[in-house]
Amino acid sequence: MTQAPTLVLGMGAAKAGTSWLFDQLAGHRDCHLRGIKELHYFTTALDGRWSSQVRRIEERVARSEGPLRADLSDWLAVLRQGRLNLRAYGGYLCKGRDGQKIVADFTPAYGLLPQRALSRLARLPDVKMIYLLRDPVERLWSNVRMEAARTARWPGTVGVLARRAMEKALAGRGPSWTRSDYAGALGRLDRAIGPDRLHVMFYEEMTQPQALARLAAFLGIGPLSVNAGQRVNGGVAVWLPSSMRVRAGMALRPQYEYVRQRFGRVPAAWHGSMVGV
Structure with a gap:
């Protein structure tokens, strides 16, 4: 009888390397x-928005083909139930599995879930969670650039829209700012799940052999051999004015302080963005 797999939930943070890590695990022999x-x-x-998710996946099915279309169609069947069904969710993740130890759902927005929801997820059988940290200023700027690119009618307007979005974020408004709250997200995760089932990685160090070895040990899989040069969802390159960068560093100072206190350090790559920490 095949042993049940470990469910790995990639909880965030957005624009901190979750897509890259998902792709690396997707190619690993021990992961499905x-x-x-x-x-x-x-x-x-x-939030009960089943209908909107069904429409979104239906649109993706219509413009997809091959294996991805089959995956999307399978997922659409789960969503059309219009209710939480963990058996169907697990069935989707495990379809086609051939004894691999890991199945996964990398949705950075899960890091924003309230405490009660995270605590329920922690009670799922054999679940582990991963949270990725990136220099708070760089993560925020990447996030607002992504949102600007989605709304821009042509590429030449992305810079203007991104800087407007950055101003909004620095005023403490919008989802990009909410996703910058490492202290809040990790605090909720700490209360929901034990340290043996929560793994935190730094974006700037995640391709280093020591970091990869720790991740493989946490997941209980064989060594990870990754494409360190692969870039996923890099976004549009837009210059961030130095004055805005300084303001962002000041606004995000509590996050730098939290990370340094929790881990006893911050990555060297973060030092240029830190203001008064």
Whole structure:
């Protein structure tokens, strides 16, 4: 009888390397990952927006082909139930599995779930969680650039829209700012799940052999051999004015302080963004 797999939930943070890590695990012999990275299953269950998720996946099915279309169609069947069904969710993740130890759902928005929802997820059988940290200023700027690129009618306007979005974020408004709250997200995760089932990595160090070895040991899989040069969802290159960078560093100072206190350090690559820490 095949042993049940470990469910790995990639909880965030957004724009901190979750897509890259998902792709690396998808190619590992001990992991079975379906073609859709962000399922948003538990956020959808929380807000009850099943219909909008069904429409979104239907649109993707219509413009997809091959294995991805099959994965999307399988996932659409789960969503069309219009309710939380963990058996169907697990069935989707495990379809086609051939004894691999790991299945996974990498949805950074799960890091924003309230405490009660995270605590329920922690009670799922054999579940582990991963949270990625990136220099707070760089993560925020990458996030607002991504949102600007989605709304821009042509590439030449991305810079203007991104700087407007950055101003909004620095005023403490919008989802990009909410996703910058490492202290809040990790605090909720700490209360929900034990340290033996929560793994935190730094984006700037995640391709280093020591970091990869620790991740493999946490997941209980064989050594990870990764494509360190692969870039996923890099976004549009837009200059961040130095004055805005300084303001962002000041606004995010509590996050730098939290990370340094929790881990006893911050990556060397973060030092240029830190203001008064």
